Amino acid sequence: MKDSIIILSGGMDSVTLLHEFQERIALAVTFDYHSRHAEHEIACARWQCHKLGIPHLVINIDFMEQYFRSSLLKNGYEEIPDGQYDETTMKSTVVPFRNGVMLSIAAGIAESQGLQHVLMANHSGDHFVYPDCRPDFVVAMSHAIEEGTTNGVTLFAPYTPLSKREIALRGRELGVDYSHTYSCYKGHDRHCGTCGTCIERKEALEGFDPTEYEA
Amino acid sequence: MKDSIIILSGGMDSVTLLHEFQERIALAVTFDYHSRHAEHEIACARWQCHKLGIPHLVINIDFMEQYFRSSLLKNGYEEIPDGQYDETTMKSTVVPFRNGVMLSIAAGIAESQGLQHVLMANHSGDHFVYPDCRPDFVVAMSHAIEEGTTNGVTLFAPYTPLSKREIALRGRELGVDYSHTYSCYKGHDRHCGTCGTCIERKEALEGFDPTEYEA
Numbered sequence: 001m002k003d004s005i006i007i008l009s010g011g012m013d014s015v016t017l018l019h020e021f022q023e024r025i026a027l028a029v030t031f032d033y034h035s036r037h038a039e040h041e042i043a044c045a046r047w048q049c050h051k052l053g054i055p056h057l058v059i060n061i062d063f064m065e066q067y068f069r070s071s072l073l074k075n076g077y078e079e080i081p082d083g084q085y086d087e088t089t090m091k092s093t094v095v096p097f098r099n100g101v102m103l104s105i106a107a108g109i110a111e112s113q114g115l116q117h118v119l120m121a122n123h124s125g126d127h128f129v130y131p132d133c134r135p136d137f138v139v140a141m142s143h144a145i146e147e148g149t150t151n152g153v154t155l156f157a158p159y160t161p162l163s164k165r166e167i168a169l170r171g172r173e174l175g176v177d178y179s180h181t182y183s184c185y186k187g188h189d190r191h192c193g194t195c196g197t198c199i200e201r202k203e204a205l206e207g208f209d210p211t212e213y214e215a
Numbered sequence: 216m217k218d219s220i221i222i223l224s225g226g227m228d229s230v231t232l233l234h235e236f237q238e239r240i241a242l243a244v245t246f247d248y249h250s251r252h253a254e255h256e257i258a259c260a261r262w263q264c265h266k267l268g269i270p271h272l273v274i275n276i277d278f279m280e281q282y283f284r285s286s287l288l289k290n291g292y293e294e295i296p297d298g299q300y301d302e303t304t305m306k307s308t309v310v311p312f313r314n315g316v317m318l319s320i321a322a323g324i325a326e327s328q329g330l331q332h333v334l335m336a337n338h339s340g341d342h343f344v345y346p347d348c349r350p351d352f353v354v355a356m357s358h359a360i361e362e363g364t365t366n367g368v369t370l371f372a373p374y375t376p377l378s379k380r381e382i383a384l385r386g387r388e389l390g391v392d393y394s395h396t397y398s399c400y401k402g403h404d405r406h407c408g409t410c411g412t413c414i415e416r417k418e419a420l421e422g423f424d425p426t427e428y429e430a
Contacts, residue, residue, distance in 0.1 A: 057282070059278045059282070060278070061276075061278070063274045063275070063276070063320065064323070067272070067274070067323075067324050067327065068323050068324065068327045069327040069328075070327075094365065095323070096322070096323040096324075096325075096326035096327050096364060096365075097319055097322045097323040097326060097360065097363050097364055097368075098323065099363065100319040100322060100323070100359065100360065100363045101316070101319040101320055101323055103319075104312055104315040104316040104318075104319040105278065105316055107311070107312045107315060108279070108282075108283050108310070108311040108312040108313065108315070108316055109282050109283065109311075110311075111311035111312060112282065112283045112284040112285075112311050113284075131362065131363050131364060131365055132362075132363035132364075134362065136362045137359065137362040137363040140355065140358045140359035140361075140362045140363075141359040141362075141363065143355045143358075143359070144315065144352065144355035144356040144358070144359040145312065145315065146355075147346065147347075147349065147351045147352040147355045147356075148312050148314065148315045148346050148347035148352040148355075148356065149311060149312055149346060149347070150309065150311075150346055153312075
């Protein structure tokens with residue numbers, strides 16, 4: 001039964017989720033918030049949906065670039081930092097309450113289309129720096145959406161306790177083509193290989209990584 | 216201390232809240248979601264902020280008109296119904312999870328600007344038909360925003376238990392000029408006087424209503 005909408009960035013995690021729950025997914029939504037890597041991510045999201053025959057929307061939420069503050073945005077006040085994926089390195093890349101905004105819009109679309117669940121691919125590796133990826137947030141937001149919709153839409157975030165490596169191994173089983181996923185926060189044509197998300201990607205895909213890195 | 220952002224529609228309730236908490240409000244945000252009455256509401260919101268010297272943003276969220284289903288939107292599949300403000304009449308005017316979306320965006324801006332609270336003017340008269348105005352939603356959403364932001368932004372919705380009449384009486388005390396507020400869901404130049412929100416407005420302002428109604 002197709003009763004779900006998925007938030008699909010075009011990164012490894014949400015693309016894996018798209019494959020795993022393809023039978024349940026009526027619609028995939030990608031939000032263009034004018035991040036530095038938007039074009040590459042969106043192209044990957046589109047490619048994956050086309051491959052699986054899943055309807056796909058790209059929704060422009062450019063108010064984030066105008067009014068939100070983060071190094072991840074094209075107007076970023078700071079450069080994307082290099083180095084390990086840790087709290088110091090990644091803190092400037094937080095886009096305040098980004099998941100809250102995307103989940104709320106997806107919930108409104110779900111209710112408008114009679115869908116029951118919103119799928120999101122947050123995972124345990126994001127918890128330390130992104131508050132809107134943590135289990136407590138997911139539970140609270142699901143409750144808020146359920147209370148705030150007539151049909152009681154809920155979130156489903158099955159990767160919350162998994163590591164990125166565990167997700168990648170699951171994706172390998174499912175036959176996910178990770179060459180059509182994008183992670184690099186710098187947004188170059190090829191993955192830089194040195195920013196926090198590139199390092200995290202390399203670790204997750206070790207042994208079956210199809211990515212060509214700059215470094 | 217100016218530590219709050221307010222969601223300001225330009226209707227009676229949020230304009231009253233703007234006046235009551237003007238000392239705490241650093242920024243007012245009006246969302247243009249292409250409702251039938253957007254232009255009139257936004258003009259009122261602008262007038263009131265200018266009068267009080269409060270910075271004001273209008274943020275375009277036109278994805279609602281494209282992807283959400285409601286008679287309130289300009290692309291509305293149905294006409295705005297006439298008659299009492301009750302569940303049957305108003306049901307088609309629900310915009311799914313509208314408050315969730317607006318609160319999430321406001322929370323992201325609050326966090327980006329170092330503000331601590333998001334103010335919203337939902338009230339008890341809205342509870343019966345709009346799930347995202349009810350006390351349980353407000354509590355749950357505040358919790359979700361607190362969990363999902365680094366600085367623990369919270370909601371403040373002091374009119375949740377009040378009736379629209381009680382808000383209007385409070386506004387009269389505060390000297391609010393209700394001729395620069397807009398309620399009519401039909402969006403004509405003058406308030407129609409016959410739709411649910413016009414009838415509700417008349418009842419709330421009885422005895423000191425400056426509105427010129429068509430009927």
